[in-house]
Amino acid sequence: MKPEDLHYAKTHEWVSISEVGGAKVATVGISAFAVEALTDLVFIELPKVGAQVEAEQPFCEVESVKAVSDVYAPVTGEVIEVNTALPDSLEILSTDPYIKGWIAKIRITDESNLGNLLDFAAYEKQCAEEGH
Amino acid sequence: MNDESELLRTPLHGWHVAHGGRMVDFAGWSMPVQYTSIVEEHQATRKAAGLFDISHMGRLIIDGPDAQRFLDSLLTRRIDDMTPGQVRYSLVCNESAGVLDDILVYQIQLPEGGLSGYGLVVNASNRTKIVSWLNQRRGDFDVGIDDKTADYAMISIQGPKAIEVLDAICDHELTSLRYYFGVMARVASFRSFVSRTGYTGEDGCEIICDAADAGIIWTRLIERAEPLGGGPVGLAARDTLRLEAGMPLYGHELSEQINPVQADLNFAINLRGREFVGREAIIEAQKNHQQSVRVGLQLEGKRPAREGAVILHGDEPVGAVTSGTFSPTFERPIAMGFVKQTAAAPGTPLAVDIRGQHHPAQVVPLPFYQRGK
Known part of the structure; x- marks a missing residue:
């Protein structure tokens, strides 16, 4: 997936939405900008398959050497799959954040917040403003 | 979190910003928490030479005829047996043995005879508290208490190649400088005080120089350290380094609610034949x-x-x-x-x-x- 084709939450998660058997499924990860800002990631606590998550609420944690950070669910729904390869090879988040670095797939149950997601251009603008 | 513009800045602040330092509020100072990756900066120190701007730390001069007796009445370690150039880690305690700060004491004697007394390096977060404490406890002691923090900068260079890097631009031969001793020396031709001390578990030195000279000294050290795999290190890696070295950090392992015995700092307590603030409470703590x-x-x-x-x-x-x-x-x-x-x-x-x-x-x-x- 190319970063240009993804949508983004203000909290730096990326989202790719596809149709699977009539349901909308969001594949979710964290943006290259966020991974670079975090640096030195050492741990991820993946969400549980089956968990109900709510848009803009924490659903996963990543830890760097320095601190723990929440990852926010960009959509509301049920976690149907998690990337079990991540905990033992966190470097994927930096080397391939948008393909192999996906964190979870969420079956969307409420589409009302999808309009809050940013397109690539709007997200890039936000990152430029945040600098770091 | 203070507004960035209200924060204190070290003489190297501009360098940090220009070289990608992520600046954070640390005890009221705008300091670089990291430049690249914490792990890389950490390893650069363990394997080569890390450079740290520690100008935010408080630098006080205690002089006058009673300087030694005054400090001996306040510090957990004795001062009266220190020799010129010697540096000693000590604690400052209150009456109930709560730790007010952990400090380095420098016995200073300039060859020109200009300054004779003691330098104290205190934590940035405790500087105003310690200055007040010293003034409060001055009583009849004939001492001068000067906060010289802004006049000087302080640079630490740490790691297996630290001495090699600094020695190349220092007029004093540093390989023979003993651990926890310091000398007046010229670094990049500027008059400095160089001590074999640090906070990383590595060999290395800390350099105190005039604020105006810090930029050139820092740049010269960076130029020599980088080809060897060294470089600038921010506060985050300073923390991982000191933690691996088992060194306490004030506000974490030390506070006014913690006494030196609990903190396992018995090496920094000297009770024999002395009186100092907190002594009785320390003796009690040893039995607790x-x-x-x-x-x-x-x-x-x-x-x-x-x-x-x-x-x-x-x-x-x-x-x-x-x-x-x-x-x-x-x-x-x-x-x-x-x-x-x-x-x-x-x-x-x-x-x-x-x-x-x-x-x-x-x-x-x-x-x-x-x-x-």
């Missing part, structure tokens, strides 16, 4: 088997325990973590914390509650890291 004590913890898994995490012995809470990180050297989580004495013996299997999950941990001797001699 109920108080919790500082320990090192090694955790299983990859998740670091952070400050405040509860430490358990079986199901019983026995203490809390005061500092924790993922150790870049050992590639596993390490922590320091305070636990009941019954749970403090090395080897004791404990657990740390990290966001509701109990992670197995074991008490291990401090320091975690000791450099090869």
